[in-house]
Amino acid sequence: NAGVTQTPKFQVLKTGQSMTLQCAQDMNHNSMYWYRQDPGMGLRLIYYSASEGTTDKGEVPNGYNVSRLNKREFSLRLESAAPSQTSVYFCASSEGRTGLNTEAFFGQGTRLTVV
Amino acid sequence: QKEVEQNSGPLSVPEGAIASLNCTYSDRGSQSFFWYRQYSGKSPELIMSIYSNGDKEDGRFTAQLNKASQYVSLLIRDSQPSDSATYLCAVNFWETGANNLFFGTGTRLTVIP
Numbered sequence: 001n002a003g004v005t006q007t008p009k010f011q012v013l014k015t016g017q018s019m020t021l022q023c024a025q026d027m028n029h030n031s032m033y034w035y036r037q038d039p040g041m042g043l044r045l046i047y048y049s050a051s052e053g054t055t056d057k058g059e060v061p062n063g064y065n066v067s068r069l070n071k072r073e074f075s076l077r078l079e080s081a082a083p084s085q086t087s088v089y090f091c092a093s094s095e096g097r098t099g100l101n102t103e104a105f106f107g108q109g110t111r112l113t114v115v
Numbered sequence: 116q117k118e119v120e121q122n123s124g125p126l127s128v129p130e131g132a133i134a135s136l137n138c139t140y141s142d143r144g145s146q147s148f149f150w151y152r153q154y155s156g157k158s159p160e161l162i163m164s165i166y167s168n169g170d171k172e173d174g175r176f177t178a179q180l181n182k183a184s185q186y187v188s189l190l191i192r193d194s195q196p197s198d199s200a201t202y203l204c205a206v207n208f209w210e211t212g213a214n215n216l217f218f219g220t221g222t223r224l225t226v227i228p
Contacts, residue, residue: 033216040123042220043159043203058215090158094216102147102207104216106158 002026006091006107013081013114021076021110023091031094032074033058033104034066036087043090049074081114088112117142119206121219129227134191136222138204141185147207148180148187152200153221159203163189194226 004025013019025032030051035043045058049068063085065077074093078085088111092104118141128134136150147166151159165171165178165187177190187206191198201221208215 035218040220043205043218045215045217048215059217092216102216103149103161103164104205105161109158 004091004093004105004107006089006110008110009108011110011112013078013112015082015114017081018077018079019081020078021089021091021112022073023075023107024073025091025093025105026072027093027105028071029093029095029105030071031102031104032068033092033094034064034074034076035090035092036060036085037090037109038087046076046089081112083114086112086114117206117208117215117217119204119217119219121202121204121222123220124223125225126222127225127227128194130194130196132194132226134194134198134224134226136189136191136202136204136224138187138189138206138219139185140187140204140206140217142206142208143182143185145182145185145206145208148178149205149207149216150176150178150187150189151203151205151218152198153203154200191224194224196226196228199224199226 007022033048034046047066052071091107094104150163153159163178165180175192179188203221204219
């Protein structure tokens, strides 16, 4: 039972490079999320997808794009990485069909450093 | 702007004591409330969910919700050194057909043997 799987676990980028963080869940969840976590800032929502085919901005979307490829997969793309995007990125998913029973389950995280 | 507030701590309690963690939230329309535990370098792990006013107990953990006061708390009884972690409060805001889950900054708990 894999749950939520993120790749890669670690990544170092140079300023201006691009990359895509991959996320897949096998729990048949409708909603998926991307968060970043910085020291003292908690988890901040970047983008979310309420269902297959829809995506919406969260609190801190600037510099990111997302794709909900299918129900299982939700990717996060950095088009031109900046040092301010150095962070730990978490993907999460939840059943999300209604306002209740919306426990989110997290992947193991991607530690990204932009130099 | 949806806000979830927690005391960042650190909160230190001796082994065997009760640890009390608190959280307030800004939106009265919030429907679901969660406590996550996060060990250093690991991902958040769900430990409690609560949806209605009152108490919910699960083993050594008790979640308390008061929607009128916009307040949710977590009590950990008989605290163990293995409980030392950061505890994140999360609040679900259901709007426009989508779920948004917002987190507080977390409270770091240290249980002293």
